[in-house]
Amino acid sequence: MKFRFPIIIIDEDYRSENTSGLGIRALAQAIETEGFEVLGVTSYGDLTQFAQQQSRASAFILSIDDEEFTLGSGLDPIVLSLRKFIEEVRRKNADVPIYVHGETKTSRHLPNDILRELHGFIHMFEDTPEFVAKHIIREAKNYLEGVQPPFFKALLDYAEDGSYSWHCPGHSGGVAFLKSPVGQMYHQFYGENMLRADVCNAVEELGQLLDHNGAIGESERNAARIFNADHCFFVTNGTSTSNKIVWHHTVASGDVVVVDRNCHKSVLHAIIMTGAIPVFLKPTRNHFGIIGPIPQSEFQPETIQAKIAANPLLQGVDAKSVKPRVLTLTQSTYDGVLYNTETIKSMVDGYVENLHFDEAWLPHAAFHPFYGSYHAMGKKRARPKHSVVYATQSIHKLLAGISQASHVLVQDSQTQKLDRHLFNEAYLMHTSTSPQYSIIASCDVAAAMMEPPAGTALVEESLAEALDFRRAMRKVEDEFGKDDWWFTVWGPDDIIEEGLGFAEDWIFRAKAKGKKPSSKWHGFGDLADGFNMLDPIKSTIVTPGLNLNGAFDKTGIPASIVTKYLSAHGVVVEKTGLYSFFIMFTIGITKGRWNTMLTALQQFKDDYEKNQPMYRILPEFCQQHRQYERMGLRDLCQHVHQMYAKYDIARLTTEMYLSDLTPSMKPSDAYAHIAKRQTERVEIDRLEGRTTVGLVTPYPPGIPLLIPGEVFNKKIVDYLLFARDFAKVCPGFETDIHGLVEEEDEAGVVRYYADCVAEAPKVAAARKTPVKAAAKTPAKAAVKAAAKAPAKAAVKTAAKPAAKAPAKAAAKTPAKAPAAKPATKATAKPAAKAPAKAQAANLSEDRTAPAAATPGKGKKKLVQVGSDGPFGRTL
Ligand SMILES: Cc1ncc(COP(=O)(O)O)c(C=O)c1O
Secondary structure, eight states: OOOOOOEEEEOTTTTOSSHHHHHHHHHHHHHHHTTOOEEEEOOOSSHHHHHHTOTTOSEEEEEOTTSOOOTTTSOSHHHHHHHHHHHHHHHHOSOSOEEEEOSSOOGGGSOHHHHTTOSEEEOGGGSOHHHHHHHHHHHHHHHHHHHSOHHHHHHHHHHHHOOOOOSSSTTTTTGGGGGSHHHHHHHHHHOHHHHHTOOOTTOGGGOOTTTTOHHHHHHHHHHHHHTTOSEEEEESSHHHHHHHHHHHHHOOTTOEEEEESSOOHHHHHHHHHHTOEEEEEOOOBOTTSOBOOOOGGGGSHHHHHHHHHHOGGGTTSOGGGOOOSEEEEESSOTTOEEEOHHHHHHHHBTTBSEEEEEOTTOTTGGGOGGGTTSSSOOTTOOOOSSOEEEEEEEHHHHSSOOTTOEEEEEEOOSSOOOOHHHHHHHHHHHSOSSOOHHHHHHHHHHHHHHSTTHHHHHHHHHHHHHHHHHHHHHHHHHHHOTTSOOOEEOSOSOOOSSSOOOGGGGBOOSOBTTBOOTHHHHOSOOOOTTSEEEOTTEEEEEOTTBOTTSOBOSSOOOHHHHHHHHHHTTOOOSEEOSSEEEEEOOTTOOHHHHHHHHHHHHHHHHHHHTTOBHHHHSHHHHHHOGGGTTSBHHHHHHHHHHHHHHHTHHHHHHHHHHSOOOBSSOHHHHHHHHHTTOEEEEEGGGOTTOBBSSOBEEETTOOOSBOTTBBOOHHHHHHHHHHHHHHHHSTTSOOEEETEEEEEOTTSOEEEEEEEEOOHHHHHHHHHSOHHHHTTSHHHHHHHHHHHSTTTOOOBSSSSOOOOOOHHHHHTSTTTSGGGSOOOGGGHHHHHHOOOTTTOTTTSSOTTSOOOOOOOTTSOOOOOOSTTSHHHHHO
């Protein structure tokens, strides 16, 4: 592979017809004859900016002749600009060769701080251009070889080798694509290299991901060093899989685990897969709908013990004797709130065996001192005495990784070393035997890119752009003045005028001398001093209409309308809430990107004020929802805003998320009802008291509300009813609720259901009644209807308008089936009282003991869960 990395010459005489010009051009020609590209520039111009953009240079040659020098002063203009240029290059790149070219000037003319950064001093007429060219090219080649991290280098060598392969993938280096027109298109779109480098694990020289050896193993060790870990394991299926790997290594069925309630669904899936019994740490929330940190007090072992004691699934268990197997924390909440991990480690070291920081959104923090100890693993930080620390990071989210690039970092404790062999058992369980090598290469390259000083410079750029964006937004606001409105960026009131300022400005302070406590801006109430900080590169932009106390203004602009508008203008945001939306300043940020966001918001304001007709503003949206065609933008904002205010949705959502969520059975046991076909599709009006078999997740905010085994409470049901009504009056703005099933009944009415643990008597009846009657039970009816008319059945798993299904198919759907019978509250109760002595298997030797909730004595019989319950055996 021939890379295009030119040697850059900066010489005023590059195009002159004098001896200097002839000399430097002869050198350029000699370099080109050797097959290297040259880029000649005549002006020193803004060298600093030029230096910033030159990550593609393989060497620099800087001329210092024709310049005035005072011997030894170090302050001549040329010395100053040389110094600035070199500093700028070295800020990101310690290795690229830099030569100085002089005809008469020598090293006597340059100060030491410049000389020590140089690879050589060229005196053109003392040697032939060919000789000088060879010397420079040798250094340039060494440099280019040196930047390649282990796996990427091996992959390049392999792709260059031109061997015929007889192994998978069957496209054989892309050749198969060339045999069809559409294949040709695919080939041309992705290019030959991607396909030549798409190899299988039969290629020995690349090493084995599943064994962590060869070039891959070397690359993982390199990444571990860069990220301050003892071990690094590349993962080619995202942090969703990294989380499951960590859990399958640390958690067994019946183990008590401590989990952030605001965690990613992959952690909840891990709870289901491992059969763990979770106790949850409850985060705060403000009325903008922003999920805040978990208060420090929640991490105290005594608080966790109280939660264990209160957990219905752990009744009869001595909470004090439980050692939770893992604590998983979302380190960087979805809105960028971080925890001081040293404080957490000191609080639970030895109490919880494994500390797992889900840093899917925080892989950058290790590379800038701004983040201090507000991330899992840093240089020169003491390791915990007992607890092993895991960090799972999505390389593809904030660093230069391609989709699904992730890794698991592990830090041994002072007394406990990771057993790599055993860890790999879990790793193998979740890793394909045909991993995508481009993803491995991007893990390798992304890690190498973060090696300081480059990594530090990249993070610093993200921080600087993020702060400039905030300043620009405030400038716009100031210019509009107090009587007008503008969007605000959630964060501290005071931001330094220029530069990065101090991390201190972003740390949540209870009270600081002469300063307001941070609670005034974050809205999460009183939090422990210094326990959290906001990552400035995560920006939540707040739209007008709702204040931090949850009160609605007279007029308002729901965020979903703004983000629809932005999207129509080519600006796509990360996540949308009720009156806020979220953007991130990754290392790929450009000034163009955030300035375009700002101008698009200006256009929105302008169109809003002119109440521009919706058919012109969002034509595609109006085609789907004709009722908005004749409205103006402001009218639509007001329509949706008034609906939100009418239902007091901010409060409703906050209360729902903060409400008590009671488990009636172990998540894995509840989930098992799906495989055993012991589920019942219950309409949302009748859900109170019923136990869900799946996750229930409203978008926004996309945080699971219920996990399998938990019981629908009144607040949740009220919310679901609101969401149903709201979908009718504001189609296009409905809350998507993953986990609800949408079906249309015979009358064409859309109904919403959730899949619950079937109530025992019904299941019993179904069991006694052979095929015909059983088919009438809702779950089966649904399956049958779907199987008979898959295309026609109006079963959809999202709260989107259902396709109109023919009455016949609809008649077979559970809408009509007895599923929708009133549920009794009794379901949750007996289970809650169920003795669970055997459940906390990490208290006993027997990890296989059924952790199921068993029916309480004399109570209504519940569905038995676990492998040896009556229904478990029979069905
Ligand atoms: C906190 C958290 N953890 C894990 C994940 C999963 O990461 P991935 O998309 O890399 O699988 C996400 C994804 O958004 C996340 O937000």
